[in-house]
Amino acid sequence: MKERLEQIKNCALQAIESASSMDELNEVKVRYLGKKGELSQLLKGMKNVAPEERPKVGQMVNDARQLIEAGFDKEKELIFKKIREEKMKREVIDVTLPGTKVNVGHRHPNQIAQEDLERVFIGMGYEVVEGPEVEYDRYNFELLNIPADHPAKDEQDTFYITKDILLRTQTSSVQARIMETGRMPIRVVSPGRVFRSDEVDATHSPSFHQFEGLVVDKNITFADLKGTLQQWAQEFFGPETKVKFRPHHFPFTEPSAEVDVSCFKCGGKGCRMCKGSGWIEILGCGMVHPKVLADCGIDPEEYSGFAFGIGLERVTMLKYEIDDMRLLYENDARFLKQF
Numbered sequence: 001m002k003e004r005l006e007q008i009k010n011c012a013l014q015a016i017e018s019a020s021s022m023d024e025l026n027e028v029k030v031r032y033l034g035k036k037g038e039l040s041q042l043l044k045g046m047k048n049v050a051p052e053e054r055p056k057v058g059q060m061v062n063d064a065r066q067l068i069e070a071g072f073d074k075e076k077e078l079i080f081k082k083i084r085e086e087k088m089k090r091e092v093i094d095v096t097l098p099g100t101k102v103n104v105g106h107r108h109p110n111q112i113a114q115e116d117l118e119r120v121f122i123g124m125g126y127e128v129v130e131g132p133e134v135e136y137d138r139y140n141f142e143l144l145n146i147p148a149d150h151p152a153k154d155e156q157d158t159f160y161i162t163k164d165i166l167l168r169t170q171t172s173s174v175q176a177r178i179m180e181t182g183r184m185p186i187r188v189v190s191p192g193r194v195f196r197s198d199e200v201d202a203t204h205s206p207s208f209h210q211f212e213g214l215v216v217d218k219n220i221t222f223a224d225l226k227g228t229l230q231q232w233a234q235e236f237f238g239p240e241t242k243v244k245f246r247p248h249h250f251p252f253t254e255p256s257a258e259v260d261v262s263c264f265k266c267g268g269k270g271c272r273m274c275k276g277s278g279w280i281e282i283l284g285c286g287m288v289h290p291k292v293l294a295d296c297g298i299d300p301e302e303y304s305g306f307a308f309g310i311g312l313e314r315v316t317m318l319k320y321e322i323d324d325m326r327l328l329y330e331n332d333a334r335f336l337k338q339f
């Protein structure tokens with residue numbers, strides 16, 4: 001019996017060592033330690049052992065069992081380690097690859113347009129940041145060179161929670177927040193929902209979305225702004241797209257401009273989409289006003305920057321030729337499932 005026990009023990013340890021998966025290992029365990037396994041079978045032969053020998057033999061069988069179990073636990077650890085290592089090898093992340101989002105089912109057209117915009121700017125090295133929708137007057141207006149009595153505040157009336165806290169009217173509020181952190185250089189885009197006291201019609205809504213951009217660094221010029229937006233327009237609307245800068249006024253940029261892109265439907269000849277002009281107005285932009293830089297704690301002698309703001313719904317509606325903004329908010333499945 002002693003010899004048989006020794007044999008079982010050695011076979012079991014060998015089998016355990018050569019098991020290469022948890023399934024194989026469990027099989028070995030059942031074969032040797034299971035209810036009907038080798039050790040149990042051996043114990044059945046106990047009746048042939050002289051009664052005074054039985055405790056000693058029993059002890060030997062128990063020792064063998066413990067040894068086999070220890071071997072089993074050790075092998076289990078090895079197999080888990082191997083599985084972990086293989087998984088680590090398979091799941092290496094290539095940080096140089098562009099980010100991807102997996103979506104199942106339909107996506108809202110605004111979401112598609114926003115992700116397309118993000119992709120282009122991430123490709124140019126921008127970071128996507130988000131700010132709060134419930135905002136301080138200080139970030140939405142004050143730090144953007146729009147003091148309490150400024151007429152721009154009338155155009156951008158909104159819901160006030162208190163005198164100083166409101167639903168933000170523009171994503172430009174995020175600019176002030178980012179600049180205030182003092183981390184340089186800045187190269188960010190900021191998408192998000194904004195609110196205004198507007199009546200609902202085919203082109204207006206009290207809640208819509210903007211896509212803001214901000215770059216601040218040493219030696220940033222208007223040429224950088226022009227090059228950036230030209231590059232963006234070509235990637236977003238097609239390689240033939242031209243951009244046109246028209247002088248404009250925004251309180252927080254100086255000089256400021258509105259930007260038109262050549263109509264991507266007719267290529268600039270004039271059609272229904274561009275109302276016959278060949279151009280489509282697409283965004284506002286400019287060089288960050290020195291006062292805004294200074295108020296946000298950045299030395300305008302050392303740093304300069306540019307900013308731009310795109311109306312997301314406008315881009316979405318142009319891209320998909322949607323002629324009524326209300327369609328974007330009604331959540332009508334017949335509309336949404338087209339995307």
Ligand code: DAH
Binds near residue numbers: 170172286308
């Ligand atoms: N915040 C402006 C608006 O709501 C849009 C805008 C214009 C943003 C010029 C900018 C900018 O960053 O530079 O009308």
